Amino acid sequence: MDKPSASTSLVRRTALSVVALLALAVLALAQGAAIWQLAPGATALAPLLPAVLLDAVCGALQAVLFRLLLPPRYREPRGFTLLFLWLVCTFVPVAGGLVLLASCVWAACFPKRRGDDDLQQVPAPEFVTYLMSRVSHGGGARLQARLVNTQVNASDRLSALVAIQSMPTRTTGTLLRDLLADPIEDVRLIAYGTLDQAENDVMQKIFQTAQTLELAQNDSERHAINRQLAELYFELVYQNLVQGAVYTHTLEQADRYARAALEIDDSDAALWLIRGRLALAHGEASEAAAHITRAQALGFPRERLVPWLAEAAFLQRDYARVSELLASLGHASSLPMLKPVVRYWST
16 A cells, blocks of 8 residues: 555646646746847847747746745745746846756755754753652752652651751742742741841841941941841842842842942952942843952952852953863862863863
């Protein structure tokens, strides 16, 4: 059954190709006649407009027929392909379509090898939470995976939520915010209580410190208090305790107090680093790089500044600079989570 159908399909395609070629020959003769009427010495009985219209119509019909003869990958996009073929067949009569077919035959016989021929698109891997129980390391990761898996028993999820309360809010803040929409009410309440308690602790310190600022009697005290306020506001950002408009306001307040402290003593390297990280949070890479460079000039340890300088360079799309900065760390990086980044950009 397969062989007769395949041969029938081949015969049909061959017949269609022969018919198309014959039609193209007729259209080419018609185009040739139209051009002949416009040639020098042609009689006045052949006006210009009918000859041009005949050439355009023949070109359109040739475009349709030539498209049928093209390989499938050359037929798309349909509209653009037909327009291109019509222009070629109209403005280069007779020979235009033949040149195009010859080019396709040449491309089929001598294909150009592209660099991405060996590349294939694969779907992004999915994180399977129910397999985390088999992992023998990374207790924090197992707890968080158990929390986000709504198929786990409710009591187990509550136990995991209570267990991660002792973890830094910096690492659990995003997860806790996601749990505010959890279908289990107890999970929502505990997540909200944890975030609210952490935010209130910092805000209480900010309130108390701001009151002491009004009682400061000299520049030294004002510098220390402004510095502490900048650090406290930055702590809200660092621990992922603020979002949206409050996040933007917190960044502005932290930068305001940092600038106030630096106006009193501009040799505080730690404050220049805070201003640099605040600028990075705002997406102001150039300003961030300037502040962090100032911190380095004032004696802040370079190896602790390199990741932030690399982030600023990355935002500026200066990837060569990113590689140079991270490669300078070598294997001296003590942060385990930073080592894969250093290894990637150093190779």
